[in-house]
């Protein structure tokens with residue numbers, strides 16, 4: 001069943017068209033990869049789904065509800081969570097405090113005050129899921145780049161979203177961190193719907209099933225990774241330009 005449906009979605013910034021009549025459907029339980037060259041409109045697509053950017057035209061339906069004009073904070077409550085291309089963790093707080101804060105973000109000040117002073121079991125479970133339990137009481141500032149990305153995923157999971165939108169989660173990671181992230185995403189996808197923006201072809205070959213290619217604000221093609229990789233148009237506009245060696249192996 002379709003969880004997210006974008007219909008004829010268009011976003012313009014002044015005279016510039018960032019998203020150009022996008023039709024896209026994400027089914028419940030899918031792990032979908034979104035690729036495309038720099039400036040293709042990938043982040044804008046996530047910004048628009050999450051209410052940060054308003055579409056000029058078209059509709060966004062989530063779980064049967066039209067959320068096209070719903071404010072950003074209410075879209076989070078509908079169950080759509082996202083990460084950003086840049087980090088949003090609080091450096092001076094510990095890892096578990098960051099998760100706890102994210103988990104409490106939906107509470108009213110009154111309920112927040114009445115809450116027990118101990119860490120909720122949910123926050124600990126989420127930390128365990130991303131394998132950061134051993135670092136729970138370290139300040140977030142001491143984490144490696146990879147660990148910080150996993151913390152951000154934990155913070156997202158703490159908000160119990162149904163749909164996770166991840167903007168380049170493996171950017172800047174080393175090979176081992178990429179593998180761990182790929183396994184983590186595969187694991188999380190068992191009980192969540194996930195859309196991942198990613199550029200790295202090796203990563204896509206290992207973990208991607210369904211891939212949507214965006215180019216100049218339009219959907220160029222969609223299919224399994226082999227089909228997409230062999231598509232001549234994709235090779236020309238995306239693979240041929242940004243990762244030529246990898247794309248032809």
Ligand SMILES: Nc1ncnc2c1ncn2[C@@H]1O[C@H](COP(=O)(O)OP(=O)(O)OP(=O)(O)O)[C@@H](O)[C@H]1O
Pocket residue numbers: 013016018036037038039040041042043044045
């Ligand atoms: N707020 C804005 N105002 C004007 N132009 C914008 C704005 N946000 C994005 N754009 C433009 O829209 C286009 C798409 O940007 P977007 O950030 O969505 O690309 P992207 O596919 O995420 O690229 P990257 O791979 O570099 O992250 C770019 O040309 C960008 O300059």
Ligand SMILES: [Mg+2]
Pocket residue numbers: 042043044085
């Ligand atoms: Mg981007």
